[in-house]
Amino acid sequence: MASGEEWQIVRRGKGIARTGKRVQTEKPEASEPSERLRGKRRITEAVNELKGDNFWLEWRELLSGCLAASGRGSSENKAVSKRACLLDCVCYGLGNFSSCVSARYQLAMLLLLFDTLEIPVGQCSMYDPVFTVSECETLRELGFTVLTENEEGKRAICRPTLFYLIHCGKALYNNVLWKNWSLQVLPNVIVIGNSFLGIQERMLQRELERDYSFLSDAIGVCEETSLPCSPRFLDVFNDTALIRFPTDKISELPDSIWAEPVEPHYQHCPDLEIILKERQLN
Ligand SMILES: C[S@@+](CC[C@H](N)C(=O)[O-])C[C@H]1O[C@@H](n2cnc3c(N)ncnc32)[C@H](O)[C@@H]1O
Numbered sequence: 001m002a003s004g005e006e007w008q009i010v011r012r013g014k015g016i017a018r019t020g021k022r023v024q025t026e027k028p029e030a031s032e033p034s035e036r037l038r039g040k041r042r043i044t045e046a047v048n049e050l051k052g053d054n055f056w057l058e059w060r061e062l063l064s065g066c067l068a069a070s071g072r073g074s075s076e077n078k079a080v081s082k083r084a085c086l087l088d089c090v091c092y093g094l095g096n097f098s099s100c101v102s103a104r105y106q107l108a109m110l111l112l113l114f115d116t117l118e119i120p121v122g123q124c125s126m127y128d129p130v131f132t133v134s135e136c137e138t139l140r141e142l143g144f145t146v147l148t149e150n151e152e153g154k155r156a157i158c159r160p161t162l163f164y165l166i167h168c169g170k171a172l173y174n175n176v177l178w179k180n181w182s183l184q185v186l187p188n189v190i191v192i193g194n195s196f197l198g199i200q201e202r203m204l205q206r207e208l209e210r211d212y213s214f215l216s217d218a219i220g221v222c223e224e225t226s227l228p229c230s231p232r233f234l235d236v237f238n239d240t241a242l243i244r245f246p247t248d249k250i251s252e253l254p255d256s257i258w259a260e261p262v263e264p265h266y267q268h269c270p271d272l273e274i275i276l277k278e279r280q281l282n
Helices: 032-052 054-072 078-086 101-117 133-142 170-179 196-202 205-211 212-219 230-236
Strands: 006-012 017-024 090-092 124-127 161-163 189-194 221-224 238-243
Touching: 006 170, 032 133, 054 101, 054 238, 090 101, 101 230, 124 221, 161 170, 161 221, 170 189, 170 196, 170 212, 189 196, 196 205, 205 212
Parallel strands: 090 124, 090 161, 161 189
Antiparallel strands: 006 017, 189 238, 221 238
C-alpha cells in the first residue's frame, strides 16, 4: 500500500463488514525482526489452540470429505492430499492479524488447512489493503505470496482455487464470481467465507439482485456446507461455510445468464463493504 494512499475504512459489524467514510491512511509502521518473531510465535500458539479444539477436527473431516466428493481426491487420505496440492488459494480480507485476535485465528486456521491438505503455503496469495509492512513481511516469511495490488477480488483463475474470505464484504464475493463467471470456470471456484444463504437472509432480495447480481444468481445453485464453530471462536468463524458451484447445479441457470457478464462497479451502493483501488482522475 502506498503511503498516503486513500481508501475506505472497513469496520466489523455483526460478522460482516461496514464501510465508513474516506480517510487518509496512517503511515505503515517500521518492521522490527523481533516484533515479527513475537508475532509468529503468537500465530503458532493460535495454530496449537485450534488443533486442540474439537471443531477443528470437524472442519478437517468436512473439508477433506468435500474435496473428495468434488472429485479432487478420493477417500484415501494420501490421494486427497495429492490432489489437493493442485489447489491454488487466494486469501482476501484477513485483516490485521498482528493486532486483531480474530484475524490471527483465521490465519492459523488457514495454516492448519494447508498443513493437513498438504497444500504448499507458496500456492496461496494474500491481500488486504490494511496489512502493515510488518504483516506483509511476516506473511512472506511464512511462505505466502503477498500481492501488492488491489485486485478488488477480480482474480481470474485457471485451475481449482480456494478463496478464503472470512467476514468479507459482499462486493468481494460478487467480484470473484463475476471474474470467473462461466459454466467451465465457476466449478473450479471454492469459497470458504460467509454463508451466501446468510447474506441473502440479511438483505432485501431486490437490493441483492440490483447490487450483487452474480452473488444473487449463484445463491440458488451453489452447494453450501456450513462449517461448525465452537462457542469459544464464535466471533472468529461464525456464519462460515464452504461454498461450491457444481456443474450439474449451475447448468440449471438459463443460458442467457452466462452471456456477456457486465463488470460490477457499485457506483450506487450506499454501504459498500470493499476498499476499492485508486483510480486515476483524468
Ligand atoms: C470485516 S473485515 C474482516 C477482517 C477479518 N477477516 C475478521 O473477520 O476480523 C473485512 C476485511 O476486508 C478487507 N478488504 C476490503 N477491501 C478489500 C480488497 N479490495 N481486497 C482485499 N481485502 C479487502 C478489509 O481491509 C478488512 O480487513
